[in-house]
Amino acid sequence: MAEENLHDSPATALDLHSCTHGQLLALMEELGQPAFRAKQIEDWVWSKGVGDPAQMTNLSKALRDALSERVGAAGASELARQVSEDGSRKYLLGFSDGAAVECVGMPSPRKLSVCVSTQAGCAMGCAFCATGRAGLVRSLTAGEIYEQVMHVRNDFNSRVTSVVFMGQGEPFANYDETLKALRKLNDPDALGIGARHLTVSTCGLIPQILKFANEPEQFTLAVSLHSTIQKTRNVLMPGVRRFSLVHLYAALGEYVNKTGRRPTYEYALIGGVNDTEEEIDSLCDFCRGTLCHVNIIQLNEVSGSPFKPSTPEKAQQFVERLARVGVEATIRNSRGADIDAACGQLRQRVR
Numbered sequence: 297m298a299e300e301n302l303h304d305s306p307a308t309a310l311d312l313h314s315c316t317h318g319q320l321l322a323l324m325e326e327l328g329q330p331a332f333r334a335k336q337i338e339d340w341v342w343s344k345g346v347g348d349p350a351q352m353t354n355l356s357k358a359l360r361d362a363l364s365e366r367v368g369a370a371g372a373s374e375l376a377r378q379v380s381e382d383g384s385r386k387y388l389l390g391f392s393d394g395a396a397v398e399c400v401g402m403p404s405p406r407k408l409s410v411c412v413s414t415q416a417g418c419a420m421g422c423a424f425c426a427t428g429r430a431g432l433v434r435s436l437t438a439g440e441i442y443e444q445v446m447h448v449r450n451d452f453n454s455r456v457t458s459v460v461f462m463g464q465g466e467p468f469a470n471y472d473e474t475l476k477a478l479r480k481l482n483d484p485d486a487l488g489i490g491a492r493h494l495t496v497s498t499c500g501l502i503p504q505i506l507k508f509a510n511e512p513e514q515f516t517l518a519v520s521l522h523s524t525i526q527k528t529r530n531v532l533m534p535g536v537r538r539f540s541l542v543h544l545y546a547a548l549g550e551y552v553n554k555t556g557r558r559p560t561y562e563y564a565l566i567g568g569v570n571d572t573e574e575e576i577d578s579l580c581d582f583c584r585g586t587l588c589h590v591n592i593i594q595l596n597e598v599s600g601s602p603f604k605p606s607t608p609e610k611a612q613q614f615v616e617r618l619a620r621v622g623v624e625a626t627i628r629n630s631r632g633a634d635i636d637a638a639c640g641q642l643r644q645r646v647r
């Protein structure tokens with residue numbers, strides 16, 4: 297017997313993307329259906345990406361009709377899309393309350409990587425980021441995060457091999473829903489993406505980094521550093537001023553000790569701001585002797601922003617200097633820069 301209440305009133309539709317297995321079981325019982333129907337419905341929602349009961353063809357017509365009256369699935373609709381020269385596709389997806397988010401599909405041979413948003417807008421206010429300028433609209437549910445992945449998968453008609461939580465929003469400011477989405481993506485009965493191929497990127501919210509270290513799954517952690525000099529970082533990332541680099545360093549040490557996993561540090565090079573000698577020295581000091589991988593990213597220009605990209609020579613210099621202190625670093629090519637889909641460029645905009 298399912299213990300959970302379905303809903304307060306029969307008029308309230310059960311959202312298939314956010315209801316629990318118990319709630320679905322209770323609905324099946326109420327409709328006089330065997331329990332395995334709940335599993336069949338979940339298979340449609342989470343494996344096939346179908347939320348409309350009318351399309352669930354292995355259910356009887358009577359059950360499909362009954363379900364249509366009783367359930368809904370948040371259902372994102374595609375408001376706009378752009379295709380990059382490199383094959384990446386950016387989508388603007390809208391939800392029923394008018395909130396809209398962007399997600400990106402990045403194909404490469406035998407791989408499909410998806411970048412998802414965890415919030416509509418963002419409250420962190422990073423100085424170089426288009427999303428940060430607009431402020432936070434609202435956080436997304438796990439179902440809405442998951443739906444972005446399904447949308448990209450269905451559009452490419454290809455298996456998703458990795459997901460990065462690096463779109464709009466600070467995932468750790470929406471910790472519980474982010475975790476639920478990660479677990480659903482990892483679930484073998486859903487998309488079954490390996491935990492190590494699911495990466496969450498944070499500005500450095502320390503309490504959540506420590507909480508993340510205690511999660512049983514081997515999800516990957518990425519931290520946006522962008523500077524290891526407090527004064528510079530305060531300007532670039534005002535949303536995390538309250539978490540000092542000294543404390544961040546200690547928290548990352550604790551994360552590594554606890555998990556044995558290597559975090560990635562994201563460092564977007566901004567000409568004349570965080571690509572100076574002093575900044576390289578400081579980054580080398582921050583990373584020396586620790587378990588980490590540094591991704592050097594060329595800043596993507598955002599129109600109207602005073603920040604400009606650094607040079608390829610500087611990027612190479614960062615990699616070499618880090619190598620000298622035993623730290624692996626990679627120059628990462630941002631995908632989809634020509635369609636404003638690259639890091640820091642996502643913004644709600646219909647073209």
Ligand code: SF4
Nearest residue numbers: 418421422425428465
């Ligand atoms: S870089 Fe990320 S955390 Fe910072 S404002 Fe932009 S979306 Fe938010």
